[in-house]
Amino acid sequence: MLPQDELWRFGGEIYVGDADGSTQYRDAFGRTSGAHEYLRRKKRATDLGPNDWCGCGSGHKFKRCCKDLPETDRPSWDVYGIRERNLMFCNAVDGILGLTAGKSWDDVRRELSDEQVKRIHEAFGSLWPEDTDLVELLPRPTKGAFRAVYLGTSDPRTVEATVLGWLPYFDEVVLAHPFTNPLCVKPEFSPTKSPSQYKAQTLKNVLMLLILEPYIRSGYVHLIPHPGDFNPHFGMSSLHMAKERTAGWKPAEGSVDLLKALAKDDHGRFLRQLPESSLRGLIREYKPEASDAEIDSVIAYMKSDLAADPYALLQPIVPGESGAQLLGFKGYNLEVAMYLAALTGSIIYTDLEAQWHQLHLHALQTDQAAAAAWVPVVESLRAVDFPIDGDPQTLREIRSDGRFGGMRAAMRLFAEAVRSGDRSRRDHIALQLTKAAQAMKGEWKNVPETLRHTGRVELSVPSGGFERNEVHRLLLTFGRAKSVHPIPFAMFIKFEEAVATHSQAAAC
Numbered sequence: 001m002l003p004q005d006e007l008w009r010f011g012g013e014i015y016v017g018d019a020d021g022s023t024q025y026r027d028a029f030g031r032t033s034g035a036h037e038y039l040r041r042k043k044r045a046t047d048l049g050p051n052d053w054c055g056c057g058s059g060h061k062f063k064r065c066c067k068d069l070p071e072t073d074r075p076s077w078d079v080y081g082i083r084e085r086n087l088m089f090c091n092a093v094d095g096i097l098g099l100t101a102g103k104s105w106d107d108v109r110r111e112l113s114d115e116q117v118k119r120i121h122e123a124f125g126s127l128w129p130e131d132t133d134l135v136e137l138l139p140r141p142t143k144g145a146f147r148a149v150y151l152g153t154s155d156p157r158t159v160e161a162t163v164l165g166w167l168p169y170f171d172e173v174v175l176a177h178p179f180t181n182p183l184c185v186k187p188e189f190s191p192t193k194s195p196s197q198y199k200a201q202t203l204k205n206v207l208m209l210l211i212l213e214p215y216i217r218s219g220y221v222h223l224i225p226h227p228g229d230f231n232p233h234f235g236m237s238s239l240h241m242a243k244e245r246t247a248g249w250k251p252a253e254g255s256v257d258l259l260k261a262l263a264k265d266d267h268g269r270f271l272r273q274l275p276e277s278s279l280r281g282l283i284r285e286y287k288p289e290a291s292d293a294e295i296d297s298v299i300a301y302m303k304s305d306l307a308a309d310p311y312a313l314l315q316p317i318v319p320g321e322s323g324a325q326l327l328g329f330k331g332y333n334l335e336v337a338m339y340l341a342a343l344t345g346s347i348i349y350t351d352l353e354a355q356w357h358q359l360h361l362h363a364l365q366t367d368q369a370a371a372a373a374w375v376p377v378v379e380s381l382r383a384v385d386f387p388i389d390g391d392p393q394t395l396r397e398i399r400s401d402g403r404f405g406g407m408r409a410a411m412r413l414f415a416e417a418v419r420s421g422d423r424s425r426r427d428h429i430a431l432q433l434t435k436a437a438q439a440m441k442g443e444w445k446n447v448p449e450t451l452r453h454t455g456r457v458e459l460s461v462p463s464g465g466f467e468r469n470e471v472h473r474l475l476l477t478f479g480r481a482k483s484v485h486p487i488p489f490a491m492f493i494k495f496e497e498a499v500a501t502h503s504q505a506a507a508c
């Protein structure tokens with residue numbers, strides 16, 4: 001109720017109390033979160049020199065970021081950007097879990113509480129409120145960076161093979177944020193209202209955040225939430241599009257094996273977490289002839305595996321539904337990956353055959369045959385062995401030393417040529433790629449060998465790029481219709497050897 005005698009001082013803010021006890025808030029402009037105040041930069045950068053850090057918070061120098069863009073085309077300099085929000089979130093998580101105060105990862109596995117899960121997700125939600133204008137925060141297309149949106153699942157068990165391992169060859173990667181925003185989730189599935197079921201997933205997500213933090217800081221990885229996580233209208237639209245696209249569709253046999261392997265790995269983890277008495281019963285059922293001593297040693301083996309597993313909680317499982325855990329795979333759907341790629345000037349890459357098929361089935365215009373024009377490049381890239389290093393520390397050093405720059409430069413050159421439709425340079429680019437691959441071999445010899453796989457790239461360059469009417473609709477409704485181009489090409493990455501999702505998947 002407005003005060004009767006003080007209407008003249010009414011500032012336009014509205015508080016609404018509902019009968020169920022919940023409340024809503026609107027400021028004079030209809031904003032709901034108040035985030036425009038706490039996410040506003042304390043001071044807007046002015047008079048920047050070319051070598052100063054850019055005012056958009058990208059972590060890049062001004063000359064390499066916003067300098068040549070007209071002010072209206074830059075990411076916002078007024079509110080905190082994507083990278084800064086992610087770093088704030090890292091700080092918040094470190095603080096909530098006591099990592100800054102010296103707690104170890106094993107401490108976190110042992111002590112992770114409902115309260116901590118709740119606070120972590122409250123922090124996440126407050127950084128990505130309902131009135132977030134994602135488009136004003138996104139990095140802008142630039143010739144200076146070869147950028148790729150990863151169309152796959154964001155998981156700490158695979159992030160080294162699918163994302164970090166490719167950073168010697170790609171300048172930047174856009175990746176789906178693994179955390180669930182409590183904003184658009186029913187209370188019974190919400191990480192803030194029902195946090196205990198999110199413990200296992202939170203542990204995994206935090207580990208992923210810790211692995212990615214240095215790469216976020218350096219501006220190599222853009223961890224961007226699915227826009228539908230905070231914008232319900234966007235969420236409904238993209239969900240509807242994905243449903244229509246996949247109506248009656250079943251992934252081909254073997255095309256989602258990676259996801260199955262991850263789910264199997266999770267299943268094994270839960271088995272190992274069962275109380276000893278339950279395990280004893282299960283083993284007895286499975287192998288009635290086993291002796292007590294044999295069962296004891298199997299249980300001891302499973303428990304020592306559990307102790308060494310960084311993704312497992314070190315807490316007894318609560319029996320019944322109250323101890324149930326909600327696990328999920330988070331990633332972009334095709335429409336959202338294309339939406340983000342169009343706005344950030346990226347290409348798309350995936351390691352999931354199912355997604356690769358969907359991309360070709362639904363994002364090509366009928367008259368777009370495979371572009372014969374780029375065959376030399378496709379073949380020269382197909383011949384390259386990409387060493388995929390499994391050690392984040394090594395990968396970080398490689399990038400900060402500026403090594404493998406030849407391959408990244410060749411990728412930039414190629415993306416630029418496809419975008420501008422300049423096919424005359426195809427042989428030159430194919431040669432550049434082959435040369436860069438040779439130089440790469442020599443460079444890898446000087447990097448201490450850790451766990452290393454061999455990656456391969458299948459390239460697809462349709463003559464008109466990848467396009468989809470539904471994505472245009474998303475761009476018109478929720479984006480900047482100006483300066484949006486089809487996605488020039490896409491890559492399917494695969495590995496010579498099966499990449500173990502976790503050593504224990506095999507043990508199980």
Ligand SMILES: [Zn+2]
Pocket residue numbers: 054055056057058065066067
């Ligand atoms: Zn900038």
